Amino acid sequence: MNGILNWILWLPIIGMLGVILTPKDQTKTIRLVTLATTTITLLLSVVLYLNFDITTAEMQFVVKVPWIEQFHINYFLGIDGITMLMTFLNALLFFICTLSSWTVEKNVKAYFALLLMLQSTVFGVFFSLDFFLFYVYWEVMLLPMFFLIGIWGGENREYAAIKFFLYTFFGSIFMLVGIIALYYASGKGVDSFNILALQGGKFTELTVNLFGTTFSFEHLFFWFMFLGFAIKVPVFPFHTWLPHAHVQAPTAVSVILAGVLLKMGTYGFLRIAFPIFPQAAVDSADIIAVLGLISVIYGAFCAMAQDDVKKLVAYSSVSHMGFVMLGLAAMTTQGMNGAVLQMFNHGTSTAMMFLLIGILYERSHHRWIVKPDGSKGYGGLSTKLPKYTTVFIIGMFASLGLPGLSGFISEALIFLGIYQRFTTITVIAVIGLLIGAAYLLWMFKRMFFGEVNPETEDYDDMNAREVFYMIPLCVAVIVFGIYPSPLLDVMKVSVGQLVDLLAKF
């Protein structure tokens, strides 16, 4: 079983080479190669789950090969409970995205090659336990995203692609400074790009001189890392790239962006920023909670004001990721578990929303709830598209946290966790839920009820392919809404270890 992570990580690259070697005009073969690759990857991640030992917080399936001797850099992979969930989510969403991208006609070969490359790099970020390797994957991930948004995106795609790229790069370059500073602070001779070896609050005593001012090493570099991860999440006020990127990106890329890439930010907090700088994390919990709260409320209000349905869902992502930040800031068992669960659940529910919007866009070629000229974009869809409406209802209610669907459990856990620490913030954050329900239901009313808009008369309902790839997500939001234990059990021990560490500071 030991090499399985290697297989999961490199299989998409092998698939990518397969796609590149296929002649350009054989689009069907290209799609099938991609589908085969993502299917095998999904199966492998299921195998991984079945072999996963949930009783230990140790890293599992570890692969460690020396890479650069001089800097003690290793090719070092491993997963714990948190990354197990993310691995599965990543494999599942890419499988679904391959199917949803079946209708892409522009430059098919490059599209699928980049999609597979993206999958591999995302796996790389989640698997890396070596800081250098982590950084390389974190950055390389930007390249396929840049091209996917820039070539296959909407009319304003260049701006969105550049903004996305620059923003993330800006955050991560500071992370690089932090990584190197950690390397030298940890003392040479040890394996000091090793993320696990750096964890545990080893840098509380050090100080740093920057521009003539003395800072605490731990606090300064916590904020450097914070910047890198907060931009990725995105936390208010670093969220401004997200609506552009989402609106301009093609459907599958939006799904991946919201479904997995945003989770890399919160994953960074869980794996790196919190365990390596626990003192600074505990000290900054208030600020993180307040920023999370602003993201929740502000994101929700922004969503309410949108006329573009995709932008609405994009802002709802800001709001929902704010809940994750709140759960992290709580630093309690329930809060942390809720946050990780919310990462997974938001991945499935928001993926549903973006896929559904993509399906509708293929029929209408616009995304306006209310067109700029004031006329209705849709209306009365429920009478014409029964299957679509059913799936939409499931996705929407999962998003707004209806009991019985997945969003509810994670949000409830987050509130349980955070109430013990920040009572006022909890009370205000609940309003965020309310606004969330309001904008989603209002959107639903305007699009699906009321008079049938003549423009929507000839829309076809979901076809077999579309129904097929929505099923796994519907099943996920319903099953994990009623019975979340399979997810909670996997991450419980790993999250517990982090909570115990933070409790010491």
Next chain:
Amino acid sequence: MIDQLFGFLSYYVPEIISIVLMTTLLIAEAAVKDVQAPRIKIHVFTQLVLGIVLINLFMNLDEKPLHIFHNAVTIDPFSTLVKIIMTIGTMGAIFLSHFSKDIYPSLKSEFSIMAVGVLIGGMLLASANNMLTLYLGIETLSILSYVLSSLKRDDATSTEAGMKYALYGGLSAGVALFGISHLYGVFGSIQFVEMITGLQALEGLNLAIVMISFLMFFVGIGYKISVFPFHMWTPDVYQGSPIPVTSFFAIVPKMAGLAALVRVSFVFLSEGSPLTISWIGLVLVIAAMTMTVGNVTAIGQTSVKRLLAFSSIGHVGMMILGVVVMNEAGVQAILFYGLVYLFMTLIAFYITSFLSDMYGTDSYDVFRGLIYKHPVMAIIMAAVLFSLAGMPPFSGFIAKFNIFSVIIQKKYYGIAFVAAINSVIGLYYYMKLAKTMIFSDPQGSEKVIGFTTLNQAVIIILFIPVLFLGIFWDSAMALAGNASIFIR
């Protein structure tokens, strides 16, 4: 005595071959009958001989370092590696000159002759072990460079470039010489070895004189590597010169100047030198300004040649950070950076040159939609641009990582902060070019004439190290790490 001299000469084979090559080329050009004909034989011959020089240099890499010609010249792995980089750069520029329309057919051999001449000056500079050799190196390098930059002689910008280069160059060389003569006055010697011992005993007025004259001397080198505030000539000269010349300038004189800067810094600023502290402060400021000026000014450029000129200023700003730390790791970082920079610069100029020959201009527009016409070339160019910006998995990232690593090791967090901001600015303008190439629709559908199979093959071969050194950089780092400096 004679035995000794010939013994020394055996270490000097690369330079001797180059000199012989230059002379042979001079004679050969005189024998050419049809001045408009392509100089295929001459160019092939030049490449072959330079290849022999390269092999010779590689063989010298493992030799023990030593001083020859009465301490005038040092042969150490550091200078040998710099010479390797310069020789490859010269070969690359000569290859480009063969195909470029920017150089008149009748002047193709002249370009090779003078490029080899500059290379000889650069080699002298890289292994200079006293002030006089160093000055000789600078002058050999410079005078031929002035001619090279005005090679396109009926073009106003080219002659302007030559004029500007000569004026600036003459002035700064004069200032440097003035500084050197004062240094001689204080130390009573021009030998680096003797200066090191003399430095320890300096105090009072003599120290002040040394500080000021060292600063003057720095003007000469600073001008050659175009650091702020001596960078003003760079954009105009780069833009005015024919593209092969520009690509040559971006590599050979820069590397030679950097090598001289590193060696001189090791002489004057070694452990316990009274100059060290004030000097480090100065270089930090200069590096920060060089980077920032280079990168910020690059944003607004519309000519790709100018863009590359400004970006090369930014890269030099990064490289001299390796000088500030004054240790072996810093030298290693500079050498690795230089090696990577060599390949990235060559590819960027090759592709720009072929496109600009085709359309007669070097604005961003010639890159429009290149991906639809020449996908492989466009992908390589994009990769090189991202590498220049310091994105993994390309070697530009490793080069940047090494520089960051050495400065953070010495706890210069402030400059690391500045360098980080500069990386972001750099990414922006490189990305703008990559964007034009890949996201825009093509300008016409005709293929680019310059991208023949041979040229594409050469570009792909040059691209291999850009990619390879980004992932497996262990051995190249070891090579750069072994290239220690030998002074005493």
